[in-house]
């Protein structure tokens with residue numbers, strides 16, 4: 368990837384996305400920043416232009432709205448300078464499953480999965496044609512953890528991990544790097560936005576530390592980056608066990624244990 372290739376970051380007005388913007392600007396990358404809050408995007412852009420002398424473009428978009436999503440897809444398809452997509456925009460779940468409404472479910476699923484997938488699909492063909500580029504999808508350790516009680520949110524993050532692993536198998540042979548980043552609790556506005564009280568939480572990672580760790584994985588071209596996981600062997604063992612299961616699954620007959628009988 369060109370040293371000054373442009374990075375498009377969704378959810379760039381705060382938190383992890385805004386921190387990615389700072390870090391890539393420091394690395395000399397031009398930026399396209401996407402979110403709903405144009406004032407915050409403009410303020411961040413002005414600061415980064417001044418601090419890092421990079422080109423920063425603001426693209427206001429609500430990625431749950433089809434016309435806005437289509438505009439970002441068009442930018443990803445048409446702007447040959449964009450070689451890196453940071454698929455970051457996301458919302459957490461407020462309340463339990465039975466407290467959800469059609470609207471809250473649509474927002475969670477549309478932003479965290481549909482928009483992320485559509486944007487990856489928009490840039491991938493152009494990156495494949497160029498033979499280089501990167502797609503970074505921000506998942507979550509909650510995607511491993513139905514026990515954490517955010518069943519829909521966690522399902523969207525399990526989707527992000529699965530999609531990233533699948534895209535890597537399909538695209539890495541064509542020169543495209545795909546990374547899934549799985550943070551654990553990180554101190555950002557996502558909690559307040561979801562009405563979740565974190566005042567008693569002592570286990571939240573600071574967002575700068577999170578993004579810096581994610582970028583270490585990025586620079587190493589790691590497929591699944593889990594910044595809070597100190598023992599990488601734990602993930603390796605889990606994914607190896609998953610892969611080991613595959614050969615047992617394609618069977619013409621049901622398992623004995625499911626055979627109706629006396």
Ligand SMILES: NC(=O)C1=CN([C@@H]2O[C@H](COP(=O)(O)OP(=O)(O)OC[C@H]3O[C@@H](n4cnc5c(N)ncnc54)[C@H](OP(=O)(O)O)[C@@H]3O)[C@@H](O)[C@H]2O)C=CC1
Nearest residue numbers: 378380381382383403404429430457507552553555556557
């Ligand atoms: N913080 C944490 O503990 C963890 C976060 N994550 C993931 O990290 C990612 C970033 O979240 P984080 O930085 O923590 O949270 P923030 O709430 O700080 O940032 C979320 C970003 O997404 C944008 N956004 C929200 N809704 C929309 C929308 N409809 N259209 C476009 N942009 C939108 C927000 O901007 P605006 O309101 O201006 O649109 C904001 O820039 C998410 O995918 C989240 O699931 C994963 C694990 C842990």
Ligand SMILES: N[C@@H](C=O)C(=O)O
Nearest residue numbers: 459507509551552557
């Ligand atoms: N965003 C957090 C949960 O709400 C997380 O992914 O840990």
